[in-house]
Amino acid sequence: MKYWLMKSEPSEVSIDDALRHGAAPWFGVRNYQARNFMRDQMQIGDGVLFYHSSCDEPGIAGIAEVASTAYPDATQFDSKSYYFDPKSTVENPRWILVDVKAIRKTRLLGLAEMRSDPDLASMVVLQKGSRLSITPVTATEWKAVLKLLDKSK
DSSP: OOEEEEEEOTTTSOHHHHHHHSEEEOOOOOOHHHHHIIIIIOOTTOEEEEEEOSSSSOEEEEEEEEOSOOEEOGGGGOTTSTTOOTTOOSSSOSOEEOEEEEEEEEEEEEHHHHHTOGGGTTOGGGSTTOOOSEEEEOHHHHHHHHHHHHSOO
């Protein structure tokens, strides 16, 4: 089993939205490295830290899991979509996605609290200049995050 941190803007899809919808497509990823994580490494059942980004208080807002293997992201073919890619074709799609199933909402685990834990010092999301929407999480980091989430603030 692998672990991932997946960023979503809560104004687009929040942890509450994800819980209402059950398994939902993680659409709109337009970075090749993030795409390759989904295509080449993610497996059904992998753990996901559901991260709220581009908001007043960014941080981990829930726990989820990968719920499907990779398949083409339909938004790349929709000319009315913000995520439309005119260079992508049905025969040769450039962008893929996986379905993600929200398991539970957590208290918000913000960046400052994450940075205070030495077990998270190397976590990709905490590195200066890190902007990827999907990043791998080590087993040690996963356990440290769960331990922090279990602590009362």
